[in-house]
Amino acid sequence: MATSVFCYPSGGKIPVxxxxxxxxxxxxxxxxFCLAVLSKEGKVLYLNQFAFPPNLSVExxxxxxxxxxxxxxxxxxxxVFQLYTNINTxxxxxxxxxxxxxxxxxxxxxxSKKYVPVAEKIAEVALYNLSLWExxxxxxxREHFPDYELKTVLGALLAKTADRKSQEETFVFxxxxxxxxxxxxxxxxxxCNSFAFETEADFLYYFLYFLRKMYLNAENxxxxxxxxxTRQSSLFKAVKKxxxxxxxxxxxxxxxxxxxxxxxxx
Numbered sequence: 001m002a003t004s005v006f007c008y009p010s011g012g013k014i015p016v017x018x019x020x021x022x023x024x025x026x027x028x029x030x031x032x033f034c035l036a037v038l039s040k041e042g043k044v045l046y047l048n049q050f051a052f053p054p055n056l057s058v059e060x061x062x063x064x065x066x067x068x069x070x071x072x073x074x075x076x077x078x079x080v081f082q083l084y085t086n087i088n089t090x091x092x093x094x095x096x097x098x099x100x101x102x103x104x105x106x107x108x109x110x111x112s113k114k115y116v117p118v119a120e121k122i123a124e125v126a127l128y129n130l131s132l133w134e135x136x137x138x139x140x141x142r143e144h145f146p147d148y149e150l151k152t153v154l155g156a157l158l159a160k161t162a163d164r165k166s167q168e169e170t171f172v173f174x175x176x177x178x179x180x181x182x183x184x185x186x187x188x189x190x191x192c193n194s195f196a197f198e199t200e201a202d203f204l205y206y207f208l209y210f211l212r213k214m215y216l217n218a219e220n221x222x223x224x225x226x227x228x229x230t231r232q233s234s235l236f237k238a239v240k241k242x243x244x245x246x247x248x249x250x251x252x253x254x255x256x257x258x259x260x261x262x263x264x265x266x
Contacts, residue, residue, distance in 0.1 A: 015045040015072060024076035025265050026065055026148070029084050029228075030176045033065050036265050037076060044256060044266050046070065062140040081141055081148040082265065084175045085131040086194045087115070088154050096128045104130055120155040124162035125189055129155045154180055154192060156264040157226075162188075166222065168215055171249065172207070173264065174227040174235065179203065183214040190214050200238055208242060224249040226263035 015022070021040040027033060037046035050068055052061055073079070087108050101117040109115065115132035122129055131152045133141075141150070153173055161171055161184065171182040177197055183190040191214060195206040211218040219242065226249040229236055240246050248260040259266065 019045075019072060019075040020077045022076045023078045023080060024069075024073045025080045025082055026069075026145070027082045027084075027153070027262075027265055028061075028065065030178070031228075033061075033068075034262065034265070035069060035073075036262070037073075038266065042266075047256065047262065047266070049261075058134070058137050058140055062137075062144050066144050079145070079148045080151050081145050082151045082153060082156060083131075083133065083137075083141075084153045084173075084178070084180075085133065086178055086196065087132040088152065088180075088192070088194065089130050090158075090189075090192070091128045091130055093121070093126045093128065101130060105132055108132060118150055118152075120151055122155055122158045122162075124159045127158065127189070129158060131155075153227075153264045154182070154194070157182055158189065158192070160264065169222040169224065170211060170214070171224045171226065174225065174229040176228060179207075179227070181207070181210050183210070200234055203235055204238055204242070207239065211243070219243055220245065223247070226260040228261065230258070 015037055019037070022045060023038050025036045025038065032049065032051040034047065034049040036044065039045055052064070089104065089108060096119070098119065101119060105112040105115060105117040109132060114135055116135050116138045118131050118133050118138070120129045120131065129152060131154070153175070157171055157173060161182065164184065165186065166184070168185045173180045178194060179197070180192065180194040182192040193210055197203045197206060211221065215221050221243070222245040223239065223243050224247055225236060231248065236246065249263045250259050251263065251266060256262070256266070
């Protein structure tokens with residue numbers, strides 16, 4: 001049985017009123033998932049988080065997500081299945097063609113036959129994010145959630161940070177033992193990359209390597225963390241030893257604790 005942590009302080013209250021313009025989102029991470037309902041204006045109507053028990057198969061995880069959906073999910077006008085993906089590349093709209101997806105996938109990973117490329121249009125930055133989904137997982141998602149739009153955590157972050165006008169800043173989404181970095185300057189997106197790590201030293205190595213490749217004065221660039229990290233975590237404290245301007249990415253939603261966990265969906 002999944003462990004559930006209700007994140008929105010309504011105590012599980014069912015959203016009232018017309019949900020036909022609301023969006024129901026499933027976000028799947030390696031260690032669990034969350035379910036959210038957002039109004040057309042972006043107000044959080046429902047948010048619930050679950051942890052996967054250990055040693056579940058892909059099918060068991062998908063079944064758990066399907067069964068955890070609240071009864072009112074079908075009343076929402078749109079549904080999204082969002083996945084954290086380790087392997088992504090970005091293609092400008094003007095260069096993208098669907099018939100090259102498989103060829104691009106072969107350039108991204110050697111055993112590409114185990115994965116299926118999924119193209120996600122990010123209109124806010126005029127890019128396609130081409131992500132690789134494990135074939136077994138994607139098959140189950142399409143079977144159980146056939147009408148859901150497929151999106152990624154990285155795609156959501158690209159869209160949500162598109163209108164920021166800062167000279168230089170970097171966003172870091174931490175997902176268990178993986179993290180994604182997104183670097184921007186006043187002209188827009190510079191680069192993004194994902195890394196797997198096992199130790200704090202690994203994390204710092206990849207983090208600083210990416211940062212110093214992007215900026216001349218990397219130590220002064222504002223860093224915004226979101227996802228599975230807190231100010232008290234060892235990773236956050238370690239980064240502050242090397243970078244002066246480090247904060248959690250929050251959107252001012254005072255009703256939700258640890259809102260940076262959900263910065264990609266709220």
